[in-house]
Amino acid sequence: xxxxxxxxxxxxxxxxxxxxxxxxxxxxxxxxxxxxxxxxxxxxxxxxxxxxxxxxxxxxxxxxxxxxxxxxxxxxxxxxxxxxxxxxxxxxxxxxxxxxxxxxxxxxxxxxxxxxxxxxxxxxxxxxxxxxxxxxxxxxxxxxxxxxxxxxxxxxxxxxxxxxxxxxxxxxxxxxxxxxxxxxxxxxxxxxxxxxxxxxxxxxxxxxxxxxxxxxxxxxxxxxxxxxxxxxxxxxxxxxxxxxxxxxxxxxxxxxxxxxxxxxxxxxxxxxxxxxxxxxxxxxxxxxxxxxxxxxxxxxxxxxxxxxxxxxxxxxxxxx
Amino acid sequence: xxxxxxxxxxxxxxxxxxxxxxxxxxxxxxxxxxxxxxxxxxxxxxxxxxxxxxxxxxxxxxxxxxxxxxxxxxxxxxxxxxxxxxxxxxxxxxxxxxxxxxxxxxxxxxxxxxxxxxxxxxxxxxxxxxxxxxxxxxxxxxxxxxxxxxxxxxxxxxxxxxxxxxxxxxxxxxxxxxxxxxxxxxxxxxxxxxxxxxxxxxxxxxxxxxxxxxxxxxxxxxxxxxxxxxxxxxxxxxxxxxxxxxxx
Numbered sequence: 001x002x003x004x005x006x007x008x009x010x011x012x013x014x015x016x017x018x019x020x021x022x023x024x025x026x027x028x029x030x031x032x033x034x035x036x037x038x039x040x041x042x043x044x045x046x047x048x049x050x051x052x053x054x055x056x057x058x059x060x061x062x063x064x065x066x067x068x069x070x071x072x073x074x075x076x077x078x079x080x081x082x083x084x085x086x087x088x089x090x091x092x093x094x095x096x097x098x099x100x101x102x103x104x105x106x107x108x109x110x111x112x113x114x115x116x117x118x119x120x121x122x123x124x125x126x127x128x129x130x131x132x133x134x135x136x137x138x139x140x141x142x143x144x145x146x147x148x149x150x151x152x153x154x155x156x157x158x159x160x161x162x163x164x165x166x167x168x169x170x171x172x173x174x175x176x177x178x179x180x181x182x183x184x185x186x187x188x189x190x191x192x193x194x195x196x197x198x199x200x201x202x203x204x205x206x207x208x209x210x211x212x213x214x215x216x217x218x219x220x221x222x223x224x225x226x227x228x229x230x231x232x233x234x235x236x237x238x239x240x241x242x243x244x245x246x247x248x249x250x251x252x253x254x255x256x257x258x259x260x261x262x263x264x265x266x267x268x269x270x271x272x273x274x275x276x277x278x279x280x281x282x283x284x285x286x287x288x289x290x291x292x293x294x295x296x297x298x299x300x301x302x303x304x305x306x307x308x309x310x311x312x313x314x315x316x317x318x319x320x
Numbered sequence: 321x322x323x324x325x326x327x328x329x330x331x332x333x334x335x336x337x338x339x340x341x342x343x344x345x346x347x348x349x350x351x352x353x354x355x356x357x358x359x360x361x362x363x364x365x366x367x368x369x370x371x372x373x374x375x376x377x378x379x380x381x382x383x384x385x386x387x388x389x390x391x392x393x394x395x396x397x398x399x400x401x402x403x404x405x406x407x408x409x410x411x412x413x414x415x416x417x418x419x420x421x422x423x424x425x426x427x428x429x430x431x432x433x434x435x436x437x438x439x440x441x442x443x444x445x446x447x448x449x450x451x452x453x454x455x456x457x458x459x460x461x462x463x464x465x466x467x468x469x470x471x472x473x474x475x476x477x478x479x480x481x482x483x484x485x486x487x488x489x490x491x492x493x494x495x496x497x498x499x500x501x502x503x504x505x506x507x508x509x510x511x512x513x514x515x516x517x518x519x520x521x522x523x524x525x526x527x528x529x530x531x532x533x534x535x536x537x538x539x540x541x542x543x544x545x546x547x548x549x550x551x552x553x554x555x556x557x558x559x560x561x562x563x564x565x566x567x568x
Contacts, residue, residue: 015481071459072459073459073460097462097479097480097481104446104447104451104454105450105454107415107416107447107451108419108450108455109454114532115532116444116445116446117444132444134442134443135331135337135444136333137540138337138539138540139337139538139540140539141534141536142534142538143533143534145531180459182487182489184485184486187480187483189483190482193482195481195483225568244484246499251499258565268334269334278565279561281561293543293546296546296547296565297546297548297560297561298549299554300551302551305551306551310557310558314568317562317568
């Protein structure tokens, strides 16, 4: 009986989503009266014992460098072995690229019920029920897991990282690792920027910015706010911005603490990608834009005048 | 080459979301149904493009659903699928159950490629592709944005956190498809006419124990309404974001 959390790493460093999953898993262990343990795959340049800060008692490490790239098939098999050898009954992933690919495979392998895109702690008073996003953020579904082993894939930015004191006991797991059937031939990562899905603040632009030559306005504001940049579908489709910045129903779904929309009218399909943002700010010259109905704060006016002023005010506030 | 495209019936993207029977079921009264956008625009259209490049390719469609799923299957056939299989079941809430039905058909059909959309817009589970791959012991590439084929090798671009990765894999493979794979199409008259006579096979589901069940749905709390700030006083917005919303 324990909760096993996959502490995701990339290039030897733990991701922010790993800390979210660990904090969540530690709380799940507390709720179910068991202990939380972390699973680390691949070579890591960080101190494993320090993961104890997030509430895990043990860290199981499979140090095989073949695990530095994620092949879902290889990962699922290794994690299934770890679940068996540690006797875990609850497995936690982050619903990032790794969790999305590996969670479903593990579910089949262990015949363990899986809830993806989870946004809350399990309700254990009557069964084991986890709340998840459904209808593209327009609703939640409460899903009961009816198997002995349970798998939860936690949505990004859905649970607050809780770091305290403590060190974990580190042990090495010696598990056979298959050769991957998928060859990674190239990786193209935006360096130095926070990935959009992990960002706590996002500034996004729509057609109201009139063209890619005006994006510096948005970028300045994003920089002042320490935010990632995003865009609406028409902007990505017109190639003003790269596709991976497109948020909405068919693009990326995000849930930052702050979403600032500049010159975006707020079609239903756009809202589906951003409606789980905690605070939405809309700046648009059209006071009738539907986005204002979904916003917490708004300014009706010319973005070309307002945005530089707002950037200036944010800088002043930060400097204060 | 044989391609199997998994399609799902979902409410239209603009459908009003409400629930009935004590919030345990989606209120489908008056709802327009569509093919799940990721399944249609990316998975299905890319499969059809591959067939256009190589006419020896066959594209089969599969959906798990009741008779009310047939209009969306016909639409998928009108876009260019060769034949369709409907697994006759309305138990669609558990991904493992649905994936098991698809895997059963896929195993018998010996497909080189299985395409799914990256997720459905109703349950948002993004689990079918990975589950089908595991059930068939095949490699799985998720959230693909580009897909090319050369002989027996697929070259795939996929989304990773903060960028993209290029993958190479030998067929057979399961791929979940996202934006970038293809452009949406509209069926033409010829396609619509042809779809009427294309085979649509109905098979009964295999007995599988679901691993999860939906106990209820709920709607998020309504927003309190927007607080408007004067464009001449943007400092007020900064104050509100700091003091009231506590996000800066």
